[in-house]
Amino acid sequence: MIGMGARKKLPVLVTIPQLVGGGIVGLYIGDTITLRERAARLARMLERADVIIESAVALTQEIHDGPLERYTGHGLWSAWMGHHTYSLEGKTLVRIDLDPALEKVWNAEQGGGEVQRAIVEGLPKTKLFKVPFRMEMSGFARHEGSIPIIGDIGVVWPLIASRVAERLGICLDFLSYPQDTEAGKRMRCDIVQNVHPLDRGQMLQRFQA
Template identity: 65%
Template sequence: MGYPMGLRTERIAREVECLARMFGVPFEFIAGLGADERTMIGAGARKNVPVLVSVPQLIGGGMVGLCIGDAISLKQRSAMIAKILGEAGVIVESAIALSQEIHDGPFEVYTGHGIWSAWEGVRTFSLEGKTLIRIDLDPTLEEAWQAERKGGSVQEAINKGLPKTKFLKVPFRMEMSGFARLENSIPIREDIGIIWPIIGFRVADELGISLDFISYPQETPDGKKMREWIVDNIRILDKKVMYERTKELKR
């Protein structure tokens, strides 16, 4: 947000959008070509692994969010995200405010709104049988999840067309509905800064991977050192590198 980096970012976003539209690829891929390879978009671009911003998250990012949204059509973005979700064995919702695109998405047929797209022959996917984990500090999420497990209260409210907030007597967020109704959903009520290092460490241990870097909660001494290390070592987006690498792309 602050000058000069905020203004630089907004201006570069317009250039990234232009290149993305020229090559018919997502904004995130083009930006990743010029990003540090240790960032998510940088690693994704180099490994050809899609890294995409979900549609509900586009608003709130200033010009960057708008440029991401305009780089490819909403239908194309949603279809690409649906493909990723359809191929995933485990889906983790973390630090995401609005997640309707996951379990109320336009191409999801189990709890979402994709049934008519499927009817019309459009490629869809189903969350049935998938494990969905949500990391969230809101205790209401767990309450809604527990209520559904005990008696199907969320589904009953939907069937009767009743407001879920009044029916369950808890402040009900939109994304809680699909999440609570999924049989294999798992709520984790914890700070992401605390839980992710634990998850990452245990997964790496199970896979036999040695981690060269691990994050810490930002408010801890180790977390502050980690942030300083990132500032000192992770390069900002390099426009020259980005433009050079786009020359290797086929139109």
């Protein structure tokens, strides 16, 4: 993804929580810039976005409840100290998640502000909603522009990509399918047969260009 972003001259940033799951590659990426600079760059990227899709991300507190986000998070303190901050106000947040608890919490908040009430009154959210409550659910559910999609990303993303491409008049040469389907099995076989190891020489050539 990083390489394709560089080739297409599109910004690609690895979020701070995702560095942990990136193995030694994550450590090297993390060492390229400071933690503060990474958070600032992500804030500027999100500031320019109208729609933010959270997909296959374990922790998304950088987006809502982040250190530089004013609307749902802790960015008020950063703004007060003079740092560049951004706001999620007026933006659309889409989260693709397998956890049905997200939808339950979202419905409770959108229907009557239960999450906000729990925060104000200092109530334990897990006991209040009777579901395993993850931290990122709070900021997401409280945002009026949030849209939860409960499903497997392997199923949801191809549908999103297909419909967006259709609306834009783009013909897709390749479309992913869930691995448990026949089309998905053929796709996986094609990847095994045709995707080759990284060419280091080509990588360096692209880097120098």
